[in-house]
Amino acid sequence: MTAPVTGPGVSGLRSGARARRKARWTFDNISFFLVFLGLPLALFLLLVIWPFIQAVFYSFTDWGGFTQEFDIIGLANYERLLNDATFKTALGNNIKLAIVVPLVVIVVAMIFATLVTVGGRGIGQTVGVRNSGFYRVVSFFPYVIPAVVSGVIFSKVFDPSNGLLNGLLPEFLRQNWLGQVSTALPASMFVIIWGAVGFYMLLFIAAIKAIPAETFEASRLDGAGRLRTMWSITLPSIRENIQTAWIYLGIAALDAFVYMHVLNNSGGPDNTTLVMPQYLFRLAFSQNQFGYASAVGVAMAVVTLVFAGVVFTINRLTGGTTRSN
Amino acid sequence: MSDSRSSYTRRNVLRGALFTAAAVPFGLTLASCATGGGGGDDETTGGDESSAPADADNPFGIEEGSTVETVIFNGGYGVDYVEFATAIFNEMWGGEATVEPTTEITAALQPRFVAGEPPDLIDNSGAQAMGFGAILPQLEDLTDVVDAPNLEGTTIRDTLIAPNVLDSGMYDGKLAAINYVLTVYAVWYSKSLFDANGWTAPTTWAEALELGAAAQEQGKFLFAWGKEAATYYQTLAIDSAIKQGGDEVRLALENLEEGCWSKPAVQSVFTAMKEIVDAGYVKPGGSGTFFTDAQAQWSLDQDALLYPSGSWIENEMKDNTADDFQMMGVPTFVVDDSSALPATALHSEAGEPFIVPSDGANVAGGKEVLRIMLSNEAATNFAKTKLAPTVIKDTVPEDGFGSTALVSQVEMLGAAGSDTFTHKFVGLYGLNQAQLVVWNSFLDGSKTVEALTSDLQAITDEARNTQEVIPVS
Known part of the structure; x- marks a missing residue:
């Protein structure tokens, strides 16, 4: 996962180049975060985490797969x-x-x-x-x-x-x-x-x-x-x-x-x-x-x-x- | 390749497990998942229906230039017979009816059903077909198609090959599907081979056993089977048991009753089959053989004399059939003379179920294409190009377009008269995969009749307990 690695790396570079704390939220910075952190994270959440949550959710239902109707049946499937x-x-x-x-x-x-x-x-x-x-x-x-x-x-x-x-x-x-x-x-x-x-x-x-x-x-x-x-x-x-x-x-x-x-x-x-x-x-x-x-x-x-x-x-x-x- | 790629995804899912815990508190509304969205869509049934006046030429009130989307199972029959009909549609209405071939019906259409945007006409067939139990409420009742006149002006209901041919599409009193192609389930053999050896096709299990002995003398086998098609022998057994025990047996199996596999008629058939297996009349190794290879052992190598199957077998093995094979069918055997149905009784089933979803954009268009298909012109085209009869009568000439199997089918259907039956619980509840395992073991001799019975009963019982049973009467 890129998130924890990218963050410190960037701030490390900044602090090395003589501290200019007020300039932290430049366009440069924000766009960098958005493209390299926000986008992958969003894709990850949407395409990996979200389906995973859905699967967990459906495992508590009796969904048949073809309608919008289902009942939540708790742990019955696991039983x-x-x-x-x-x-x-x-x-x-x-x-x-x-x-x-x-x-x-x-x-x-x-x-x-x-x-x-x-x-x-x-x-x-x-x-x-x-x-x-x-x-x-x-x-x-x-x-x-x-x-x-x-x-x-x-x-x-x-x-x-x-x-x-x-x-x-x-x-x-x-x-x-x-x-x-x-x-x-x-x-x-x-x-x-x-x-x-x-x-x-x-x-x-x-x-x-x-x-x-x-x-x-x-x-x-x-x-x-x-x-x-x-x-x-x-x-x-x-x-x-x-x-x-x-x-x-x-x-x-x-x-x-x-x-x-x-x-x-x-x-x-x-x-x-x-x-x-x-x-x-x-x-x-x-x-x-x-x-x-x-x-x-x-x-x-x-x-x-x-x-x-x-x-x-x-x-x-x-x-x-x-x-x- | 598969392992590295799948491991990446699985890994990501694993990582996802950690995030899941973090994501839940953010109040993600779980209900708006794949099933989320509008609940009222179910009520809107094809707004087009009242948009144009209905008459004999236009019974469903179709609009000029309207588009129809059809999704057709691309199996043994291909899709060109539907394209034949859509071409007529386009000519008649100046619209555009499209045909999208697929083999993965469920994968392609399940999301569209959930979203309430299904196509207008579907051939719900093949191994990956959608289970009718799941989609039944979302399908149109097609009675008005059957009561409409065909392109030649006759009411379609009067052109059907038999009145009960629509039964296979009836679910709980609703004509949810019109099955287009007539399939005859029988035991198939080579007339030329039988004539050369002076054999006759058996009609009882006792005769089959005798024929097995004759085959063994020549180093041949009575039956052959393949691992994916072991349940063809289940169909054979069920058909035989229904002929022996009558409707009582059929209804018990169809309604997933307790103890249905222990009925005397079923047991007598199983015992007869076990005798054949134990005598070594079934070619060994079927549980490890591709079913088409096994079928070629019957049709090309002629190692086995008989093969139980639906009438698609001729078309399926067309390129793997010995010269001058002269394929003929004989109706499923009975146990003895005391059978409830005559020996000529036949398991005939209309297959390739065409359905029209109620939520389709052009319900009238879907029905119109179906009406064209059920007309004599399109049905004759099908019989001629596919060498298989449709549910429409008088489309096969005397010479069967040169096919002995087709002539034999028409003869068997004629001899059976109204003694035809079908059953559909295996496909309806998705039991085939589980039953295959049991039948493979039975046919290779490692399962007793008792074990076969209890295993099949366990599968039936599980289906009854975990799925909604649609009553059959």
Whole structure:
């Protein structure tokens, strides 16, 4: 948010340039505030805060979505939410996603990033593996493909009768990947991970490049192997990036709507891939229960807040700082 | 891409949570949100109606040169058949009738309904159609359209294919929608394949089971299904149960009654289907297969012999049908001879519900376009270009424009006579998504009849308890 940062910065400049307190409300000043503080704030309030308040408000009503009439029913929607088995299933699936997806993406992206930056030959200058530029470009490709497209591609790949995957596998390993309880969620997770690794790899590459090369050289002179370097040098140095990645990935996993909707638009076998936004969408747009759907949305926001809180807490408990400087 | 973009928004929402606490004391009037504004709009029903005198050529008193805005679902039938009608309208009245195609009816129109500014004519169809329960009070009663003369001068009501064809648009005694396209729900097969093997299309579940054994001998399956269309088998089951148990079953399901899925007729159908599933006559893997791929396994690969569906299936699979397939339909099976309705009874439903909102700027114009569409000229054009019958009779010639499926539909409709029925609770209460999950599990063999029954009952019960039930009689 720009607001708190801009304010002190401006006054700091002013006070530095010999105090002229009476001239504080010049046209220059006021227009600056209006354009750089007022406008963003107004847009933010109108397009972000206001809809949010509306959603909270509607969660206390039985609004059907098509009329101007509704009754305020207090906490009834939330009461229903607590006893809603389908919602709990969806919440459980989202939690599974929020744990597995960030973990796998970060580990894989980290390994790739290390390989293409510092994983090269063990003597001389610190470099990535041979042809690392090529790998860097190629691994970014999945991220360029829109989620809907990769979803469609993979639902064809996973097709039990004519799919590519079953075609490559020997008979006894063939599965109805998206259609059975045991594999539907892992298969969906794989698609999300496949789509995300490239971007986070790039993020980590940028972070690793910012670590002074001398640090790597010094550790290598002291006899550290590649794994040791990664664990003791790279990881602590890019800790903040990992935390950011974790939160972003977690939030994406708590959503996951696009992938899940394309891969299994009804919620998968026994609802094993149903996620909260899908349930919200169903309630609002096919059952016309916008009030209850709003309550689901509010619950989603709360879950996301809790998730961010948990990540910050874990990072702090393990010795990191909570804020990047 | 999606994850980074959505995380930005979600993040902003999170930040917003902090501001929310700060913003509330500022006395923001919550009521003036998306629903805010004028409450009196509901009363103003189309001011145009009395502006010109009504006569046989102009039953709704339309003004010369007036504009009409239509929003049409752009699905399997496209929108060109409506453009055919609006072209006639423009010629007749010198006005401008526009057609806006969309697939996301609800997303496009929900805000406009709330604001009291809906378009004049809507084809409320497709997966994202608006639920009728929610918009019913804001719709015109279309009885006057049916009682108006068509362009050829005959009263439209007298040109309908069957008197009860309008029932699917009746909600609580009000003709809120005119369903334009006649859909026949049946079990479809390839006549050429059946003739080559000396098979006949089954009419009972016992015959179906026998046919399944014959199919298995040839390495084929009786049925195939796809994950998004598992509920086609629910339609099959409901239709069969209604034929077996009669209106009592239909009304119990339609009114979301307690224990409706436990009725003996429903149970006997479920048991028969379970037998077929357990015998391995259903092609496995459907719960992980795109429904169009599954349909191609039936129409192109001919791995499966039968496919239950609406009559749109011919058009839908046009590019994925084996040469000389000769698609034919057979009415849904009955359980045995003691069925309440004859074996020829048919689930036929008029689809593509056209509605005229009362708050539209030109209510008369919306009705006029609909009247043109219901005239013989436009209806024949539809049957010819879409190979599907409309609710208007005598638009399909003997040769069905070269389509065996269309001829078969007309034959089935003729054989059924007045023994046609339909049901609409699944779409009306938005149950399909939840039911898909249950049917996918049942068809892949992992659910028993008892579990199927209790799961479907739970979905019905939840709808009854959380939504307003519109009584059906």
